[in-house]
Amino acid sequence: MKKSFCFEPIGYVMKGLPKDKSSGIVSRFQFVSEIFVYDKFKVGLKGLENFSHIYIIWVIDRQREVKLVGHPHGDPSAPLVGIFATRSPNRPNAIGLTVVELIDVENNIVRVRGLDAWTDSPVLDIKPYDYYDHVNDMRVPSWFLEHWNRKNRELNYKKLVPWLGPLK
Amino acid sequence: MKKSFCFEPIGYVMKGLPKDKSSGIVSRFQFVSEIFVYDKFKVGLKGLENFSHIYIIWVIDRQREVKLVGHPHGDPSAPLVGIFATRSPNRPNAIGLTVVELIDVENNIVRVRGLDAWTDSPVLDIKPYDYYDHVNDMRVPSWFLEHWNRKNRELNYKKLVPWLGPLK
Numbered sequence: 552m553k554k555s556f557c558f559e560p561i562g563y564v565m566k567g568l569p570k571d572k573s574s575g576i577v578s579r580f581q582f583v584s585e586i587f588v589y590d591k592f593k594v595g596l597k598g599l600e601n602f603s604h605i606y607i608i609w610v611i612d613r614q615r616e617v618k619l620v621g622h623p624h625g626d627p628s629a630p631l632v633g634i635f636a637t638r639s640p641n642r643p644n645a646i647g648l649t650v651v652e653l654i655d656v657e658n659n660i661v662r663v664r665g666l667d668a669w670t671d672s673p674v675l676d677i678k679p680y681d682y683y684d685h686v687n688d689m690r691v692p693s694w695f696l697e698h699w700n701r702k703n704r705e706l707n708y709k710k711l712v713p714w715l716g717p718l719k
Numbered sequence: 720m721k722k723s724f725c726f727e728p729i730g731y732v733m734k735g736l737p738k739d740k741s742s743g744i745v746s747r748f749q750f751v752s753e754i755f756v757y758d759k760f761k762v763g764l765k766g767l768e769n770f771s772h773i774y775i776i777w778v779i780d781r782q783r784e785v786k787l788v789g790h791p792h793g794d795p796s797a798p799l800v801g802i803f804a805t806r807s808p809n810r811p812n813a814i815g816l817t818v819v820e821l822i823d824v825e826n827n828i829v830r831v832r833g834l835d836a837w838t839d840s841p842v843l844d845i846k847p848y849d850y851y852d853h854v855n856d857m858r859v860p861s862w863f864l865e866h867w868n869r870k871n872r873e874l875n876y877k878k879l880v881p882w883l884g885p886l887k
Contacts, residue, residue, distance in 0.1 A: 598800030601860035632766030635845040677803040682884030692769035716850030
């Protein structure tokens with residue numbers, strides 16, 4: 552088996568999530584990011600605007616460490632879980648995957664809400680979110696549910712991002 | 720910006736989708752695939768079994784061409800759309816992304832239903848599918864709906880894969 556696979560970015564995050572809290576942004580869902588797609592790939596965006604949601608596959612290029620086991624969200628009260636059971640950035644391969652709401656596509660620029668990438672993060676792929684990505688009944692561990700409920704209480708997802716998750 | 724990003728597989732598809740139709744498999748949802756995770760990453764699987772669905776990020780290493788614009792599913796009656804508006808394998812970066820049902824995790828082996836990768840495909844990452852991946856109201860183009868309805872008539876997704884998509 553080949554040891555390594557290399558990919559060239561198709562674009563980058565031109566306007567990404569602010570790093571400091573002084574921006575007043577406490578959730579990625581409050582923020583519209585802009586992705587710049589390089590000229591040679593621009594034609595590949597044709598028809599993307601007919602999807603309401605898309606996947607951004609990006610490189611977590613400011614990854615600081617790889618941690619195969621850890622507490623999710625750095626919360627010591629959560630159980631120790633493996634990296635493949637969390638969305639932590641400290642992965643063996645620093646590949647970010649985020650479902651975002653598509654705002655619009657204008658020339659080279661794709662505007663999305665909900666991206667958790669910083670400015671200048673390289674983008675490897677954009678894929679449409681379709682019915683094959685929609686799981687009706689899913690099971691998640693209790694540590695995730697606790698995190699979800701806490702964030703939901705803080706941010707009121709139902710109002711902030713009505714399309715999100717099973718919000719009852 | 721760095722020109723290229725390289726990733727080493729964390730494992731590979733030990734048992735993948737049969738290539739020929741003589742297997743009787745007409746849908747990836749009829750098939751249980753096995754992913755082998757290399758020893759050094761095995762500990763990263765801890766707790767994965769508490770999720771019912773996961774993402775497999777894999778390399779489409781038998782990609783034959785890159786096609787920036789094409790008819791989805793090779794169907795000439797569908798409109799011409801850009802590669803980023805389809806899940807076609809002929810992408811600038813041959814990265815496969817599939818939501819699958821997790822059957823079980825046993826030592827190095829992750830068993831999943833619904834993976835569209837062939838045997839020996841390299842696996843770059845495994846991520847849990849959680850509420851942030853669940854879009855309640857999504858919009859898809861009519862070409863996708865026509866494809867979906869046709870496949871649903873052929874395969875009866877409601878019976879074959881009850882957790883899938885908005886099936887009314």
